[in-house]
Amino acid sequence: MPHEVNAPTPVFQTDKITKIYRMGEVDVHALRDVTLSIYSAEIVAILGASGSGKSTLLNILGGLDVPTTGVVKYRTTDLTRADENDLTKFRRKAVGFVFQFYNIIPSLTALENVRLVTDIADSPMDPKDALRLVGLEDRMNHFPAQLSGGEQQRVAIARAIAKRPDVLLCDEPTGALDFSTGLIVLEVIERVQRELQTTVVLITHNATIADMADRVIRMRSGEIVEQTHNEIRKSPKELSW
């Protein structure tokens, strides 16, 4: 693989991670021996059916969860040895999350939602710039209840990127949106990645969306079944589904 030559250390590196949930008498294997590397400034799409373990993997990468066995490394840090405080610090400094349900705070305006993060970050951008980047400069003082779903998701993206995170982790960001709105959101993600050179991991169960990634990882039943490399990644505008 060419990347292994060009990029000396991956952003994320996992070694045979498994995640087992105990559900009463039965064990659910959400992840089985997942080994992968994610490199700086690439967009990686994780593709797979519902229940294949995508979210579990993303949550482990983002320090929200820990694997049952195996090792996860963020650059030189071993996340599996980190305690709750270290993980919190890691999320605070390095990770931006975007979820299917936007999870923005209803009692705060768009601008305040972004400020929530810039207030605790080390070298954040101006929250207004973050909102400009997602095209919401006119909507800054609106409350979530006054915004459409796509707009709310863009607030979530602005909030995620305002701290200039090293990685942006998106779990089905368009899952709750219609086609054209989803497209705008994907465009925003792509633009942010280009302008800030952020590493993006994008979960989707829609194969078309995966075309905007540099790399595609396919999962089934908690295992990686295929990794492919897109020579040219498509711009979201060129996608159709």
Next chain:
Amino acid sequence: MTALTKKLFREIKHLRGQMIAIVVVIACGIANFVAFRSVHASLSLTQSSFYNESRFADVFLTARRAPESVAQRIADVPGVDLVQTRVSADVMLDLPSVPEPASGVILSVPDNGQPLLNRLYLRSGRWVTVGSESDVMISTAFADANGFEEGDQFSAIINGRKRKLTIVARVISPEHIIDMPVGTMILDNKRYGTMWMSRSALSAAYNMKGAFNSATLSLENGADEKTVKEIIDHILKPYGSIGSIARDEQLSNRFLSDDIAQVQGQAIIIPTIFLGVAIFLLNIALLRLVGTQRMSIAILKAFGYSQSAIGLHYIGFALVAVSAGSIIGFIGGQYLGEGLTNIYARFYRFPALRFDVPEGVVVGSIVLSALAAVLGAVSAVRSVLKLPAAEAMRPQAPKSFKPGVLERIPLFRRLDPVTAMIWRTIERRPVKTMLSISMIALATAILVIGRSMFDMFDLIMDSQFNSANRQDATVIFTNNRSADVDNDVYHLPGVLRVEPLRMVPVDLSYKSKTKRLAIQSISDEQELIRVIDFDGKPVYIPESGLVLTTYLAEKLGLAIGDSLTVKLLEGDRRTFQVPLTGTADEMFGIQAYMNSEALSALLREQGSVSGAAILFDRSTYTEFSQKVKNTPAVASVMMRDAMIRSFDENYKENMDISTIYIVAFSMIIAFGVVYNSARIALSERAIELASLRVLGFTINEITIVLLGEQVIILIMSLPIGLILGALGIMGLPATYENDLFRFPVIITDRNLGLASLAICCVAIATGILLRRKLSKLDLIEVLKSRE
């Protein structure tokens, strides 16, 4: 068990923290209801049955010396039923059990047995032998305090002669259910007690053969007490009466009846507060539960469960909480009631005072509980019933925040987002916020008012024993003191200073109003005995004229310079005019003072009841005590140390118990309100808080976000509570004020500090509990679900 019942119990388990808080509040309400109602019932029942059995008198008379024939004239007054004359003597006692001199009153019992009125209940022992000069029956309170039994002996100075008395019985009299002397505030049965002796023996000792100086009488049904009293006072006037006393002014009865009324009030107020808080907590908890269960409710409705079945399901929650609380409260109420009964039994002696729970109280608690359950569930049930099945299937509409009042405040825009979140959440629920604030404020106010009683005691003790009365001992002389009494007093061991004391009974009148009281002499220097006003400052007593308490001057409609008519009630019974030259704003309502020289001049050195205030060298305490109790001219002695000690013995423990009780009481309310609101907030805002955690907020930071609302509510309630408490304290005098005593309004920093501290402890405890919950918050699980 039906599926719905299973659901009920599973969810109760899930909500256990909140349920426990609610159960505790209800348990407190019911426990207090059961305890206070039952104690009230048993006290008032015991009082009235003992009064009936012992034929408690209606009117009490005193005279200097009246021939027995006067009794017949009194009996002939229309409205009078029975008259029982007797001899009463104030005596000094020398008890083996205490170093200080003690005092007491000996009352005569008829030679032919029980008196017609105020019959004695013989706790143990035998009746006095007719004519025996040594047999006495003593009050059980006096006996218990000193560990006296039948056969024990002590000495008394009877009409100037020291005599040995032998205890033959321990008795209870309806007139001395609480056995304390008139004019003191402190119960001290170690050094004061009532005794009964054969009439012939006592009248022989006091030259009262064929005469009496005290009597009791009962009235016929429908008799007009006031008229009867007036006629009798007129009859007895020539015999040195200073006025009759009706039953409701009688000391023991008054203390007891006041306490019974107070218990009755507490039986209403305390449970009302607790149950009110419980109803509020149930409402907010169940409303939240319905909010999270819209789906389940819709499914139940879709399955064909009737409205009433679903409604009952939610009343079920309230019923379980209330039943659990009531059962615990009912059991706790028995212990509390027994504890209370024991406390009352320490002060009030009845032949039998038993705690039991009357049927009415059982029924009452069941009714109260049911009422609380229904009222507690009402808002939740209403919202369930209003919910159409189709709508319930959709998730609850997202919380809609819109620019509100806060956004118009320029400063607010610059607040950090976390603070903005907290304020907007409060702004969005004004009613709930206000209710929470008022309940916590109420809890704070209760704490402040409850504690203020003790501050007041401290103040009174301080003002009485350190400012007003700086003497170590106060002696009162017998009526027939010898001329060289002053000499006797000066020669007591270790005496440093003596201030003569004079109390002159008079009728004060101005225009149509008359007041009977004793004028007290105050020396020029005011070294030992001083008049101290509410602010703790000594009041100047001019060289001539009268100084009255402000309260009395107002009651008589007097202004400084007005001339009063003073009629002496002893000696030559002259009448003269004296100007009012000053007023004293002090605690004891009805007092009159005069410069001692001015008073002597007016009296031309006559008048009998007097004594001395003495300061002595403390190293001679024992010798002084020993000597003074063997001084025949001394009728009674009050020793400052002994009084303070007895106050501590009798009241300190009760005060400590009450303090713990009041603090626990308010903290339970505050904790119930704060914890429940915070738990509900946690349930409502779990997603929000989890999102913040995902963004990199620490557990401490989200604890602040969650508790911020509660802290602001607390911070707003605290000053309101303190102000309410202060207003309550200022209102207290109005409720309790009487002729005897006026309550000083006292609000100490310590009191306010303690209240604030207690409320802050509640906040901290809630914070710790919630932080534990928040550290267990499952981020992924919360983010997956979408409310």
